[in-house]
Amino acid sequence: MSQKFFGTDGIRGKVGEFPLTPDFVMKLGWAAGVVLAKDGTKEVLVGKDTRASGYMLESALEAGLSAAGVSIALAGPIPTPAVAYLASTFRADAGVVISASHNPYYDNGIKFFARIGAKLNAQQQQAIEEKLHYALENGIDCVSSESLGKARRVEDAAGRYIEFCKGTFSSDLSLEGLTIVVDSANGAAYKVAPSVFEELGASVINIANTPNGVNINDECGATSLRLLSDAVKANNADLGIAVDGDADRIMFVDGNGEVVDGDEILFLIAREAKQAGYKGGVVGTLMSNLGLEHALQELDIPFTRTKVGDRYVVEKLNETGWRIGGETSGHILNLDYVFTGDAIIAALQVLTVVVKSGYPLAKLKAGMTKLPQCMINVRHNNLDSVLNLPNVKQAVADVENQLGKSGRLVLRKSGTEPLIRVMIEAASDDVAERLASELAAVIKES
CATH class of the missing domain: 3.40.120.10 (Alpha-D-Glucose-1,6-Bisphosphate, subunit A, domain 3)
Incomplete structure (x- = not known):
């Protein structure tokens, strides 16, 4: 099963819209708790940023983890790297951050850390996805009352x-x-x-x-x-x-x-x-x-x-x-x-x-001299095929020949929008802008 919800930095979206709803986050907490418990997790350290939605999502996540039998240590508003560090020093077995990083306040997200402070590996994320799909279709299987996870507030997490x-x-x-x-x-x-x-x-x-x-x-x-x-x-x-x-x-x-x-x-x-x-x-x-x-x-x-x-x-x-x-x-x-x-x-x-x-x-x-960069986003409906078209390939080759070793071309498909990102570095702003514009025009018209 491919990963539907986890991106390169956890799960992120607009609060109130699927998947950033209280019901989804509760089931995500349960799925993560079930998977992590199998790896020996008994307690998860939870931190968040200052978004108003953090309180709501924290409560939902706490409910899901508790239903899976995993206890929760609540650190309150604290940087993401602090959670990654403290997960290994507070005797927690994993860490969770409720944040959408640099996004606006109306977005939020959930990302997980292993005990050593690194993000969960692909296999763990895949296992959580599978349990999450089960929960979305069937609901959650709550452990018995005596096995429910408990919650506690962490004192002086910021100070540490x-x-x-x-x-x-x-x-x-x-x-x-x-x-x-x-x-x-x-x-x-x-x-x-x-x-x-x-x-x-x-x-x-x-x-x-x-x-x-x-x-x-x-x-x-x-x-x-x-x-x-x-x-x-x-x-x-x-x-x-x-x-x-x-x-x-x-x-x-x-x-x-x-x-x-x-x-x-x-x-x-x-x-x-x-x-x-x-x-x-x-x-x-x-x-x-x-x-x-x-x-x-x-x-x-x-x-x-x-x-x-x-x-x-x-x-x-x-x-x-x-x-x-x-x-x-x-x-x-x-x-x-x-x-x-x-x-x-x-x-x-x-x-x-x-x-x-x-x-x-x-x-x-000043010990490093940056080359001028120009990036143009080209909206296109056929991201998977446009870069393989003969005229586009020829245009790319022409640009690369003109740049030689004095510049660089990068073409990337956006992971969230129907865009091709055209980025060119060159010896001057004029050259970077001209070549980026010419290549962007070819892609747009193809």
Whole structure:
């Protein structure tokens, strides 16, 4: 049976519409509980972001898990990577996050973590899907009253995660003297992120840290950096840090208000790791800028690409034995610390570079030169066949010949919409835009 509900980052959708309904989530909790219990799970740690719908979905999930005989430890609003970490330290056997990450407030989602802090593997997801289909057709089989799972509130989950994050920053270093603007996206890290940087010595200016249930990711956070850029310049801050709604994604703004994206963050982390003796390589995705690849080559650091999605980055890291990887969008992984994207841990790694070097972030990022990119989304009704048409193949070959080794073409089918994504990197904006437009026109008319 193919997976109908699980995407690359759990199950996600608009609240109130199938599958993000209370009834579905209760049955999902039951299905997950049955499968995980067979693997020895007795208790699941549940966290959520600041969406108003989180309370409703948490209750439904709790009911389903309890009916399967699995107990629940409720951590409240807390970053996704905190749940991944705490699942392994609170003696929980698995973790669940109720969040739609960087999506608007009216969306929500459910994602699962194994005890070690990594996302569930494909086999576990498949088994949950099968039980879920049974529950949707037949209802759930509730265990006897004496076997029902119990629920408890976890005390000081945020405090424990804060201490863990601080522990990844060298005790020989301090953030004293740095003024940092922190944009918490009105999300799960609105208390945790500022506390970490303040307790390490930084002077922190907070923005987007007053969640009200519907303002999460609303023109703020890692996917909307204008507010952060303006605040950095207005306060003459050294830099700005933005996380997304569940704090698994990170973006920086330098002292000039310019964006420092996931590719540049990866470059800084990898260069520092190399200087500290790291022998491995870096895993990026199809969307990683060619400039990152070139910069790593100059440092003699191996680089490889995967499909878009941090799940695929983790798989490739495990396959290669490397420790560092991530996406342009800001999902940054360092398996020396955690097994999932963690915005705060990644931020501290970059801040380590800033403090040790004594240079501003704008100068540090200049060690990597990004190539101009142009992406055009082409709506098409025949995604499975259009790229195999002779005229499209010829157009692709013509573009690749014109780019040579000085650029790159990526064609991707959207996983959620009838779109072909045409992305071109070239030596100049004009060339990237011209070639992307020409190829997009061929695809659209075919």
